[in-house]
Amino acid sequence: MGNQECIFCKISNNEIAAERIYENDNFFSISDANPKVEGHSLVISKRHFETILDMPSSLGTELLDCIKKTAAMLVEKHNSEGFNVVSNNFEAAGQVVKHVHFHILPRKKGDGVRVVG
Ligand code: 5GP
Ligand code: ZN
Numbered sequence: 001m002g003n004q005e006c007i008f009c010k011i012s013n014n015e016i017a018a019e020r021i022y023e024n025d026n027f028f029s030i031s032d033a034n035p036k037v038e039g040h041s042l043v044i045s046k047r048h049f050e051t052i053l054d055m056p057s058s059l060g061t062e063l064l065d066c067i068k069k070t071a072a073m074l075v076e077k078h079n080s081e082g083f084n085v086v087s088n089n090f091e092a093a094g095q096v097v098k099h100v101h102f103h104i105l106p107r108k109k110g111d112g113v114r115v116v117g
Pocket of ligand 2 (some may be wrong): 002003006007008009010047048049098099
């Protein structure tokens with residue numbers, strides 16, 4: 001199902017292989033192909049929704065579960081002290097892949113990373 005031209009649908013369907021950090025019924029997480037910081041990862045919905053506005057609110061609990069489990073695993077693995085959760089919605093906000101996703105950015109004190117928001 002989903003959008004045949006969508007790269008995240010292909011990863012979701014296993015048409016393109018990607019190691020999953022964590023997954024539940026409706027979301028999974030993978031490492032970002034072009035990490036902005038060490039451990040930069042993405043929480044992605046299994047079904048194709050373009051932005052948060054298209055996602056049923058009933059998926060909120062599972063979304064938070066996937067974000068929390070992924071972030072905790074990354075913080076442990078990379079000895080991080082914190083993390084940012086970022087979601088770009090629509091082109092004006094920097095969304096490139098038109099399939100809803102959440103960036104998890106592990107952080108350390110004084111790492112100098114600047115996150116817009
Ligand atoms: P955004 O749409 O929020 O601007 O960012 C899309 C993100 O997806 C980028 O950080 C980019 O590096 C990542 N990305 C794009 N294509 C792929 C891919 O095929 N595999 C993985 N793991 N990440 C990707
Ligand atoms: Zn898609």
